[in-house]
Structures are given as structure tokens and as C-alpha cells.
Amino acid sequence: MIKPFRIDIPQADLDDLADRLRRTRWPNEVADAGWDYGFPLARLRELAEHWRTGYDWREHEAELNELPHFTTEIDGQNIHFVHVRCAKPDALALVLTHGWPGSFLEFLDVIEPLSRDFHLVIPSIPGYGFSGPTHERGWDIVRIARAWAELMRRLGYERYGAQGGDFGSGISMALGSVAPEHIVGVHVNYLPTRPVPDEGIELTEVEEARLDKVRHLMANRPPYQALQALTPQTIGYALTDSPVGQLVWIAERFAQWTDPRSRISDDRLLTNVSLYWLTATAASSARLHHDAPRRVEPCPVPVGVAVFAHDITQSVRPLAERLYDIGHWSEFERGGHFAAMEVPDLLAEDIRTFFLKHDNSVADH
Numbered sequence: 001m002i003k004p005f006r007i008d009i010p011q012a013d014l015d016d017l018a019d020r021l022r023r024t025r026w027p028n029e030v031a032d033a034g035w036d037y038g039f040p041l042a043r044l045r046e047l048a049e050h051w052r053t054g055y056d057w058r059e060h061e062a063e064l065n066e067l068p069h070f071t072t073e074i075d076g077q078n079i080h081f082v083h084v085r086c087a088k089p090d091a092l093a094l095v096l097t098h099g100w101p102g103s104f105l106e107f108l109d110v111i112e113p114l115s116r117d118f119h120l121v122i123p124s125i126p127g128y129g130f131s132g133p134t135h136e137r138g139w140d141i142v143r144i145a146r147a148w149a150e151l152m153r154r155l156g157y158e159r160y161g162a163q164g165g166d167f168g169s170g171i172s173m174a175l176g177s178v179a180p181e182h183i184v185g186v187h188v189n190y191l192p193t194r195p196v197p198d199e200g201i202e203l204t205e206v207e208e209a210r211l212d213k214v215r216h217l218m219a220n221r222p223p224y225q226a227l228q229a230l231t232p233q234t235i236g237y238a239l240t241d242s243p244v245g246q247l248v249w250i251a252e253r254f255a256q257w258t259d260p261r262s263r264i265s266d267d268r269l270l271t272n273v274s275l276y277w278l279t280a281t282a283a284s285s286a287r288l289h290h291d292a293p294r295r296v297e298p299c300p301v302p303v304g305v306a307v308f309a310h311d312i313t314q315s316v317r318p319l320a321e322r323l324y325d326i327g328h329w330s331e332f333e334r335g336g337h338f339a340a341m342e343v344p345d346l347l348a349e350d351i352r353t354f355f356l357k358h359d360n361s362v363a364d365h
Helices: 011-022 041-054 057-064 104-114 141-154 167-178 205-219 223-230 232-241 243-257 266-278 282-291 317-323 344-358
Strands: 003-005 069-074 077-084 092-097 118-123 160-164 183-188 303-310 326-336
Touching: 011 041, 011 243, 011 266, 041 243, 041 266, 057 266, 069 141, 077 104, 077 141, 092 104, 092 141, 092 167, 092 344, 104 118, 104 266, 104 344, 118 141, 141 167, 160 167, 160 344, 167 183, 183 344, 223 232, 223 243, 223 282, 232 243, 232 282, 243 266, 266 282, 303 317, 303 344, 317 326, 326 344
Parallel strands: 092 118, 092 160, 160 183, 183 303, 303 326
Antiparallel strands: 003 069, 069 077, 077 118
């Protein structure tokens, strides 16, 4: 059963958040620390104070409730999603999947341009936001993809496309694997390509530099990733109990993974952080790092790739082409890991171009 859903956070939860922010116990910081030791204290104090006194959750809640929200239960798990229908009844449907530490909020600025040509289904990953925490093992990328396939079946879509970045990229690829008869193509804005020794592939200097960046990341695993992959429950205690802890855990990723020229507002960042805090999904969202498979998922359908210059890593096309049927490849000088929030115009047009190319029913309009 699919049920309409309305966001309505209890006032007691907002009051508790404000009280916890007021009583924050701050660490000291050495003089002129900058970013050498982690997220700067002054900037975090500024964000926390704005969250407590300037940011208005109710204002953003009302704006979000203008979207059509729904929930359904699939495989024993609550699934929240936004479903925006195109004015063209026979338009192709797209399922758009976020990653960590994002949410369905990542896609707010691409809904209007994409919904001119496509029906849009934007789910919250199990364990994230209004899908609520997971309660059992095994919610990995493939299981989530199967849930998406069931969701699209329930919504009556026989043919559709998939798009995503971060974990959303892996889930979209897996959806192409578990439901190839329904998927016209997969578009991703994050596609890690690991160095493969002795493959005899000629690479450009730029491509070699990209692989060097990947090698460095593989040799120096980011601390957040190690903690969430190895002990998500342990870090979950701190993030679920301290709003400032949850804030800096996410704000640091946004600061480090975005194009310095991007202008993601503090209010948009705080809405995303609030979603994690108010649903108490820090630990359950972190579990996806633990459960996600390390293998490459096959994807037998056409794949489109958008590469953004300031993402964590940039894909290497010759290596990607050994694994996937690359039907579209774009490179952008602007934008980072949160492309849908940073450069929604560029991403939306690239998604549109890919699916217009790979779906005759859309191209006929």
C-alpha cells in the first residue's frame, strides 16, 4: 500500500534540539589552527548558532510539504519517496537516488527542469531520513536496488531510467543489473575507476593523474569512511546524542567535497543535517558503508557519466569502458560531489540529454 506522507516534526523535538545546541560543550582550539586539525571552531560555532537562533525548520518543512511525499513498506522496511508526475502522461520515469551524507533534498533544484520531460521518483535510502532506521542486517546496494524495482512496479512504471551519485550511483548501477528488462539506461555523476595493473591501456597524463588521486585515497582511507565501514554503531552513539557532532560530521564533507565556487546556502546544509538529526538516522545511514559490497556491480544497460572537476575522484573513461556500455560521457569544469545542489542546471541538462538519446518514447515528443 502506498500512503501519502506529510512532514510534521513534533515541537518537542525542535525544542530539545535548541536546548542541546544551547548547552554544547565546546573543545578548545590551538591558535591559527585553520583546517590542520579538522573543522575550524569559529565556523562551526557560527553554523551551530544559526541553527539554534536563525534557522527556521518550520519554514523549510512547509516548503518541503509542497512536494508530493509518500511512504510504502517494501521487504519489511518503510520507504519514503517524493513522486512528481510530468504533464506528459507517457513521459519516461526516472528514479533519482541520493548518497551519504545527502538525502532526497539533493534533488530539490533539479525537480522543476527534469519534470518537464520526465516523471520523477526520489526515494530516501533505507536507513536515511524519513525512510527511518533499518532494523536488520543486509540492506546493501543490491537489496536497495531490488526495493526500487518493486517501488517502480507498484507505481506502474514498466520502463524507466535511473540516476544517482555517491551511493546513489552504485544503487542505480545495481538497479540496471536486477531489472535490466525495465531500465532504459543509468546516468551517474560519480563512478570510481580503480587502477588496474597490466591492462595495456594507453592513458593520457590527465587520466594518469586521476588514477594517482585514486591510489592516494586507497592508501589513505578517509577517517569518516573507516569509522562508518568498521564501527557504524560506535560513531552512531556520538552523532545521535550531539547535534553539533552530527552537524560537523556532515558539514565537513560538504566543505571538502564541493567546488569552492559552489554556493550551497547554510540553510540548505542545515535542512539536510536536521533531516539526519530529527529522524535519528546517523547510525543506520552509516551502516551502508559497512554493508555496501566492495565488488563492481555489473550493469548490462547503457550508462551515461557526468564527471565534475571538484568531485572526490574523477572517472577514467578507458577503464570505465572496460566495465560498462558507456553511451554518454560529459566533463564539467564546475561542480563537485553534490552536483545536483551545486550545479543543478548542468546536471539536469546532462541527465536530460542522456535519456533523450536512449529512450525513443521521450525523443518522439
